[in-house]
Amino acid sequence: MTPFTKHRGLALPLLRDNIDTDAIIPSREMRTVSRSGLAVGLFAPWRYLDPEARTPNPEFALNQSEYSGATILLAGDNFGCGSSREHAVWALMESGFRAVIAPSFATIFRNNALRNGLLTVALAQHDLDELVAWVSVAPARHTIQLDLEACTIESDPEREKKVFSVDPTARDMLLKGLDEIGLTEQLSDLVACFEDQDQARRPWVYLESN
């Protein structure tokens, strides 16, 4: 996966609570058995007046020139709730987003993001409000820098950097861009040993191989 260390970018506010993965990418936009080709479907229900004809909705921030090239999404509480579709993360990343900052995230979305190198930062509402206020003045000039090494967010130079907390394991994975399956495969002896003991304890779990 793509490692995440430090990133400066233009931030786009989409301050609705409970933005679900059906809104991030509706099922009808997942047209191929693939992790790509999804960017055009990102926020399709809100971004297009007519999703079939792809008529852009000028009211929606993603369609406004001042937010063109946005790479950081500022969102409301419980971002990514609903369906487990990883396509929500793939659509965001294919559209250029590297991070989402919100008061909270739905667990499956956060896990999916982590496995693809999309940084999710849970930030207290008042800190998020400050970021939104700063960005909204002049989105192209008022960029935000996320430093995962230091766990800080830099915005208004007049103010102190905001510190965020992140699970140390997740941070390590993101910084190094680790392939989790490869890492776990190195623990295969432990897994085999667990199975030996477990099979004695819970023999009914182990089905005959087909």
Added chain:
Amino acid sequence: MRPAEFNGFAVGTTLFDKLWQEHEVTTLSGRQSLLYIDRIFLHERTGSVALNGLLEKQRSVRRREHAFCTMDHIVDTLPGRSDDTLMPSGRDFIVATRHAAQETGIQLFDIADADQGIVHVISPELGIALPGLSLICPDSHTCTLGGLGALAWGVGSTEAEHALATSTLRVTRPQTMRVSFAGLLGEGVSAKDLILFTIRELSASGGAGYAIEFAGPAIDALPVEARLTLCNMATELSAFTGLIAPDQKVLDYCADRRYAPEGELWDQAAQHWQSLRSDEGAAFDHEHSFDIGSLKPQLSWGTSPQHCVDWDDVIPDASDAPDASASAAWQRAQDYMGVTPGSQLSDYALDAAFIGSCTNSRLSDLQLAAAYLERTGHKVAKGVKALCVPGSGQVKRAAEAEGLDDIFCSAGFEWREPGCSMCFFAGGESFGKGVRVASTTNRNFEGRQGLGVRTHIGSPLTVVASACAGHLVAGTTT
């Protein structure tokens, strides 16, 4: 003197912690552990991507006898269906899934298989999900299986790939919550109403970061299928999963299922499952309790499962919302749904009704709705499109053996083949823009059932009664 241990668990342990301990291969770092995954279930929507990912990287399924796959999300539910679907490109998903299942050697319940059906309906039905087993599926409603006392949760495709390749997952340990219900559900009030009420009380993010155990007299009294309905919607609380301690009812339900243990192994398993309950005095990180003796049928008015009211209550005013953000959300939801504050849901004419989905498509759901039709003699109101979609081949055959299909059809319902159907819109069938639907499904999100579709979620009894009344209304059982 109390023993310090019972069946290997320290006294004072929660059900969730017991399940966690049983599956912990090793601790990794922080709150993360490597958990052993007993069963993996896939479907053609997201499982196809996981299997393809595995094949592309030339990895194999580590224990293919523990992995299963079904066709439910994309396959049509119209009679005479084939690999071709109303959803454009749906065929690609079906063919790719079949191919990948063959390549990896995992059991597929294909379109024509007698056991095909919605993943969370067939996994308990076939004994693939059992008490105490860890089970994952790239589908958020996997928490359904917590109703049997399984440790089951939804993941993304990449995590599913990890589980297929290694029989494990790296999981951050959630905190524990217990939601206790005192009192018993009244006549005509179901597990669906109970979970909608819980989401309304705790909010759509109220379970974030928690594994939730549902407990109390109301839960003990629930039949097994109703427990599956309840746990199904734990994900609508943003919870890691929902859980109910297995009891004798669950054991009776699981016995003699296709993949359930038999003979001596069954006895051993059944004995072990008795220990899978939270000990007296077990400490939870958070507890809630509700007295639900006077609970009324619930119906959603908005675009989040937390936007629910007692069916005969008024739709709230955005100015009464707890904060500015909620106020904006309520306003938006009311605009989308075409409802006004102060009105009642019964004021709104209905265009369609849907009975089905992993929440409410089991035999008991269909029996309840059919009993209403039979008892009242009511027909679907003129102009209302009504569908009943059984959750699996087994459910369909059992319902037909009882003549339920005749009851539904003569009342004006369409009787479909098993699958997820119109629970969500994938580009194929939809109700249409602005159409108002009473639905037994789990999500009333904007556009979930199609562009501009207005979804009101409720119990099977509420939906069947509404379909007949032509407007939203609660049903009665007597």
